[in-house]
Amino acid sequence: MDTAAPPKESLAAWAHRRLFSTWFDRIVTLVFGAGVAWVLWQVLGWAFLGAVWSAPNSDACAGASGACWAVIEARGRLILFGLYPAEEHWRSALACLAVMVTMGLSCWPLFWHVKRLAALWVAGFGLFLVLMRGGVAGLAPVTAEQWGGLSLTLFIFCGVVVAGMPMAVGLALARRSKLPVVRGCAGGLIDVVRSLPLLTLLFTAAVVVPLLVPGWLQGDKLVRVVLAYALFFACYQAEILRAGLQSVHEGQGEAAAALGLSPAQRVFLIELPQAFRNTLPSTINQVVITFKETSIVTIIGFFEVMASGNAALGSGDWGRAFIEVYVFLGLIYFVFVFGLSRYGAWLEARMRRGQRH
């Protein structure tokens, strides 16, 4: 319910209020404004005016005053596709596209139903796997060891969220269970996992689990790591969902019971959907963090986009163009993470509007 709008402020008045209203403001505006202008000019000169866009090797960049974007032209495919066979790069690119479209569509309220969402992800992620693995429809098979770059980053991210969400629901429900043993086990697991660094958990999955588990149960190293990461995600997400379940009004459950719904129906049809809805901003925040932190698998030897960027620096004589490569990698992460977090902010505003009316 909007009350009467405040009187319109002219642009000049607004600028004066925000920039020059007090003496302190005036000094700050002039000094910092000049600093910002100088920095912008430097960045512009480095990134565009003096930049070398195309060169066979890094020697051409040695004399240039600006960025050496030629490294992206020369090594971009390595960064994006890793060790994937060169003649099959189009498959890796299509697979990335399929997953990104799937991610984009999941943000659309039309798909916010369990069945539609599941169908979307089975289709999108299935297409990704078919394209990446090959072996069907005349596509040459490519083993998981050759996956790399952006497609591996996206695979890990999607695998973690898709496998982690059901785990999170299970843990959140177990943590709220009336049975003390179930509650205690879930709580203990969540507490311990949350106080360990992610890297410890991934390292355990990659290196220690083969020692503890018989060979027939070990599976691929990539699968183990994704599952460990999913457990980590689930422990954080479970706490978010628990808060969401607490925020659902008791009357909702009672009303459902009065209508004759079984306890399971009450939880899955009435309480959980509302818990998800109430915690959407935090959930998206958690998903954003997960995307960013996929970069950590570099350390345990996976060739995702962070590692392939480092490899690009190590190959040939491009090592001195490290700023350009890291800026490029930074931009890749920034686009996804900033986009997702803006989406989260938009969603929050939309929900708040929905509540007011």
Next chain:
Amino acid sequence: MPRFASFRTRAGFTIQVGLLLVIALVLAGLVLTARENILGQGMATGFGFLDRSTGWPVNVSVIELSARSSYARVLLAGLLNTLTVGALALLLATLLGTVLGLMRVSGNLILEIIGTTYVEIFRNVPMILQAFFWYAVFTHLPSPRQAITFADAVVLSNRGLVLPEPEFSAADLAVLGLAALAGVAASVLAARRGLRAGRWLALSWLLLAGVLLWAGRAPGVPMLSLPELQGLRIAGGLTLKPEFSALLVGLTLFGAAYIGEIVRGGLLSVEPGKLEAGRALGLTPGQVNRFIRLPLALRAMLPALSNQYIWLMKATTVGIAIGYPDFFAVVSTAINQSGQTLELLAILMLGFLAVNYTLGFALNRLNERLKLKGRS
């Protein structure tokens, strides 16, 4: 609900016992498989290896280490490395984050744009990428001969950052310590008696200690060890190796982006009415900030801040990527070298649990102390 009640009694009992059984079976399976694998590969077990010497060097350490140091000592060095870089990053990130938070609520458009741009850039790029970036920057700096110097006191080269180091003998440290103790005692006593001079008393004690230090020094020994170029290397001063500096800079800049958001949220959470009330009582804007706004904001910030601090401590583990021997890196090398995977993993997890719980406990206590207490 009679059906639900019976679920709680009979079925509930079955479920819980079943769960315990499954957990016990899984654990037994893990232990048996581990035993078989360890025996099969002829690996050693037990914690006896902790006394053995490691035989590998550790390039950065706050305590004295050599290749002959024992595993226990190297592990301790790793833990101290983690704590050092974590604590320093925590402090610096808090300072920078506070500045960022203040900028974003200042009302000045330019400051807000700078603060927002900073936060969005540094928050949305992974920590490990930032660590790699700063490490590359530090290792691409000029060699010591062409080092960048600031006022002849700070030297920046590809060997790391060299700062002036205060050179105190044991006697000097004793004087300083005593002065600090006396100063604290004096101010506490003065405060108990309701005297306002406590602060000045403490200050004069410190001043006295300074005079004593200056007068009591052996002649010719400088107070500060300044870095200077000697041949191909830099002698004197306190050297922060590139690995340490890069991790510290990365953690600080990344952490500050988050802390800036927390500070901003805390400052915005203070109701404007309380600030207006302060002004109505005749407090100056500075006093309103100091006595009303900051204390209230701090209380709102503390829970989020403690989460952030614990997170920052855990984030030090990316140090391994750029060769900083933090706790995780040292344990990981030790696992490779000694093969005593399970024991070392247990030490790793216990170490992090201890650090996190200690930090969490301390911050919770602080939160309890500072929380506004309702009048009874």
